[in-house]
Amino acid sequence: MGVTQFNDYDQLAEYMDRLGLFHMDLTLSRMEAFWKARGLPDIPVVHVVGTNGKGSTSTFFGSIARAHGLKTGLFTSPHFLSPRERVQVNRTVLPRALWVELANEILSTPGGDELTYFEFQTCLAMLAFERQEVDVAIMEAGLGGKFDATNVFKPCLTLFTPIGMDHEKILGPTLKDIARDKAGAIHGGSHVITGVQVTEALIPLQDRAKAVGARFMYAVDMADPVEDDLLGLPGIHQSANARLALAGWRYYAVEKDIRSEHVAELFGLETAFLPGRMQWIELGGKAFILDGAHNSHALEALSAALHAEDIRPGAVVFACLKDKDCTAMLPLVQGLTDGPILVPSMENERASDAETLAGLLGETARSAESMEQALEACEDVEGPILVCGSLYLLSEFYLLHPEFLSPN
Numbered sequence: 206m207g208v209t210q211f212n213d214y215d216q217l218a219e220y221m222d223r224l225g226l227f228h229m230d231l232t233l234s235r236m237e238a239f240w241k242a243r244g245l246p247d248i249p250v251v252h253v254v255g256t257n258g259k260g261s262t263s264t265f266f267g268s269i270a271r272a273h274g275l276k277t278g279l280f281t282s283p284h285f286l287s288p289r290e291r292v293q294v295n296r297t298v299l300p301r302a303l304w305v306e307l308a309n310e311i312l313s314t315p316g317g318d319e320l321t322y323f324e325f326q327t328c329l330a331m332l333a334f335e336r337q338e339v340d341v342a343i344m345e346a347g348l349g350g351k352f353d354a355t356n357v358f359k360p361c362l363t364l365f366t367p368i369g370m371d372h373e374k375i376l377g378p379t380l381k382d383i384a385r386d387k388a389g390a391i392h393g394g395s396h397v398i399t400g401v402q403v404t405e406a407l408i409p410l411q412d413r414a415k416a417v418g419a420r421f422m423y424a425v426d427m428a429d430p431v432e433d434d435l436l437g438l439p440g441i442h443q444s445a446n447a448r449l450a451l452a453g454w455r456y457y458a459v460e461k462d463i464r465s466e467h468v469a470e471l472f473g474l475e476t477a478f479l480p481g482r483m484q485w486i487e488l489g490g491k492a493f494i495l496d497g498a499h500n501s502h503a504l505e506a507l508s509a510a511l512h513a514e515d516i517r518p519g520a521v522v523f524a525c526l527k528d529k530d531c532t533a534m535l536p537l538v539q540g541l542t543d544g545p546i547l548v549p550s551m552e553n554e555r556a557s558d559a560e561t562l563a564g565l566l567g568e569t570a571r572s573a574e575s576m577e578q579a580l581e582a583c584e585d586v587e588g589p590i591l592v593c594g595s596l597y598l599l600s601e602f603y604l605l606h607p608e609f610l611s612p613n
Contacts, residue, residue: 242316385409
């Protein structure tokens with residue numbers, strides 16, 4: 206793209222914008238060529254793959270590891286306000302100057318200028334973890350498994366969160382197709398732990414592990430259930446994510462000859478923080494629940510979590526991307542509240558049309574020109590206001606109120 210070196214972070218940010226946030230070219234050839242030229246860092250990698258719960262599971266694992274004194278690198282996606290959120294060391298984003306240094310290292314490596322947006326950031330994350338000398342790198346897959354950029358690293362452990370219907374246009378029309386793609390993250394001779402899966406998703410994982418000679422294990426056999434009231438991330442659905450992370454940590458600790466302490470495990474689970482996961486905040490005297498549920502599988506989990514705590518939102522602010530299966534999501538959204546449903550327009554090229562979506566949601570739904578207007582329409586609502594449907598929708602909330610991106 207005509208850039209040989211970046212002088213500052215603003216120039217780097219412009220370059221990443223030009224790469225295109227949603228541009229995808231599903232192949233590992235560019236990543237493999239880059240790391241062949243550069244040489245892979247000697248860092249233990251924990252790979253987290255699945256449909257829902259990847260960010261939470263990654264966060265729990267990292268928090269437990271930190272509680273045991275490990276220096277952790279965490280790579281997640283998407284971000285809310287800045288790409289810098291995607292790469293953290295010990296839960297801290299890296300300075301802009303370091304991003305520029307690492308980006309220049311990428312461009313100076315053969316093939317670095319050919320990487321896509323997500324590939325570029327995946328490479329930057331691993332270079333950062335090498336530079337910061339982390340003890341373990343926790344890499345969350347972006348989309349799928351087989352051709353995901355994170356799959357170029359050979360992990361010491363792979364964790365599978367629940368697999369559900371999502372990205373059907375890219376990964377395939379059936380759950381079996383999606384699971385097969387994600388199963389491509391299982392490498393020969395590797396160690397794999399899965400959370401609870403429906404049979405249609407589990408069988409492709411088992412088949413792939415058997416075919417390549419990977420050790421395949423189940424979180425339910427390795428860790429007891431974790432009470433959700435002990436977790437830093439609220440909601441009964443987080444118990445399963447925490448159990449998978451705990452099972453993964455205990456296996457990792459044995460493999461790396463680390464003594465796992467029960468008190469440290471609990472502390473790690475209790476102090477985990479990730480914005481936008483059934484996050485309760487107060488704003489202008491009103492309670493809000495911010496949740497990134499962005500497909501029917503996640504909305505079902507959110508609905509169950511709210512019901513378990515006897516919470517009935519007074520209103521819902523909802524929007525989704527047009528490549529999602531909105532048909533399956535609509536009745537779930539309608540069932541979340543007896544009050545109004547506000548559908549704001551999003552500043553996103555993939556966003557569904559707000560007016561059309563509101564029409565599909567029925568008489569209680571209406572569109573809004575922006576997130577700000579949607580919030581203003583909830584001023585007279587009694588009870589908590591739920592914001593859900595897309596992490597990109599939440600980013601528009603955090604743009605107005607960035608203070609909620611950090612722990613209270």
